Amino acid sequence: MRPQQAPFPATRLRRTRQSEGVRALVRENALSLGDLIWPVFVRSGEGVEEPVPSMPGVYRRSVDKLVDAAREASDLGIGAMCIFPYTGIEDRTEDCAGAWDPENNANRALRAIREAVPDMVLMTDVALDTYNINGHDGFVEDGIIVNDRTVEALVKMALAQADAGADIIGPSDMMDGRIAAIRAGLEGARHSDVMIMSYAAKYASAFYGPFRDAVGASGALTGDKKTYQMDYANSNEAIRLIERDLREGADMVMVKPGMPYLDICHRVKSSFGAPTFAYQVSGEYSMVKAAAQNGWIDEDRVMMESLMGFKRAGCDGVLTYFAPAVARLMNG
Numbered sequence: 001m002r003p004q005q006a007p008f009p010a011t012r013l014r015r016t017r018q019s020e021g022v023r024a025l026v027r028e029n030a031l032s033l034g035d036l037i038w039p040v041f042v043r044s045g046e047g048v049e050e051p052v053p054s055m056p057g058v059y060r061r062s063v064d065k066l067v068d069a070a071r072e073a074s075d076l077g078i079g080a081m082c083i084f085p086y087t088g089i090e091d092r093t094e095d096c097a098g099a100w101d102p103e104n105n106a107n108r109a110l111r112a113i114r115e116a117v118p119d120m121v122l123m124t125d126v127a128l129d130t131y132n133i134n135g136h137d138g139f140v141e142d143g144i145i146v147n148d149r150t151v152e153a154l155v156k157m158a159l160a161q162a163d164a165g166a167d168i169i170g171p172s173d174m175m176d177g178r179i180a181a182i183r184a185g186l187e188g189a190r191h192s193d194v195m196i197m198s199y200a201a202k203y204a205s206a207f208y209g210p211f212r213d214a215v216g217a218s219g220a221l222t223g224d225k226k227t228y229q230m231d232y233a234n235s236n237e238a239i240r241l242i243e244r245d246l247r248e249g250a251d252m253v254m255v256k257p258g259m260p261y262l263d264i265c266h267r268v269k270s271s272f273g274a275p276t277f278a279y280q281v282s283g284e285y286s287m288v289k290a291a292a293q294n295g296w297i298d299e300d301r302v303m304m305e306s307l308m309g310f311k312r313a314g315c316d317g318v319l320t321y322f323a324p325a326v327a328r329l330m331n332g
């Protein structure tokens with residue numbers, strides 16, 4: 001696009017910034033509650049609401065408390081949630097069998113929220129790290145994260161989630177070939193309406209630190225995730241990954257982390273036009289919270305500005321721990 005404009009003073013770009021009414025008229029992007037997915041953490045027990053120390057305002061909740069939170073979120077106008085399980089070291093195993101257990105905390109939460117708040121769009125996490133003794137997203141054999149055996153397990157995990165009432169399956173594992181395998185599994189199990197949002201361009205990032213505390217993976221993780229998550233120096237590779245996952249049947253694609261990767265969001269949306277999401281991850285959230293707690297920034301304004309950045313970059317939606325705060329702010 002090449003804007004045509006007369007020379008100064010015929011053109012004075014400040015004219016269209018002179019009042020809030022005029023600014024509203026020429027505003028190019030908008031953020032609405034319908035754009036947001038709220039990530040939440042579920043754990044075992046009853047009546048438990050346990051703060052995550054590295055994520056102020058974020059809790060690990062037992063299923064009953066999570067149902068209450070889902071009701072409140074729905075009343076606030078939040079339409080979508082993404083469920084992540086917290087697993088203590090004692091419940092982690094090498095064979096990761098908890099991942100496809102229909103009775104694991106995530107699947108129990110799916111069923112309970114589906115029943116209590118039928119209209120809530122429910123998204124899941126597909127990866128082995130929350131059940132794995134060593135904190136990796138795939139099986140580890142002789143120190144190697146193996147691909148194909150992991151994909152078979154991910155399909156089982158996704159099917160258990162679909163059976164429990166998931167609307168959107170969210171593979172965050174970064175194994176090769178998992179989108180096609182999960183799609184085929186869903187079609188074969190008569191879950192043809194269940195969607196897949198691929199964490200297609202997911203970078204090996206230090207911004208996930210607080211999340212790993214939240215799900216109990218920090219102590220468990222041996223080594224790093226660089227053999228499957230992307231090198232943060234790369235951009236073309238993100239495009240190849242997104243194209244591959246769309247061809248394998250992803251309904252929506254995600255870029256992760258968010259704020260330092262808006263260039264990727266923009267490239268993805270303009271290259272493919274597919275439903276594009278960003279994950280404003282735990283470290284991004286906690287940085288804003290920490291600075292605000294110190295009185296160094298205005299939390300609400302930084303929150304809204306950061307989320308509008310995703311819309312401007314071309315994202316259709318954002319996963320953000322700020323979702324309830326945004327809703328409260330928007331509802332006045």
Ligand SMILES: NCc1[nH]cc(CCC(=O)O)c1CC(=O)O
Pocket residue numbers: 125126127129137172173207208209210211212225280281282283
């Ligand atoms: N596969 C696990 C997973 N799913 C979402 C996140 C990060 C989310 C966040 O930081 O908010 C991670 C962490 C990781 O890959 O180590």
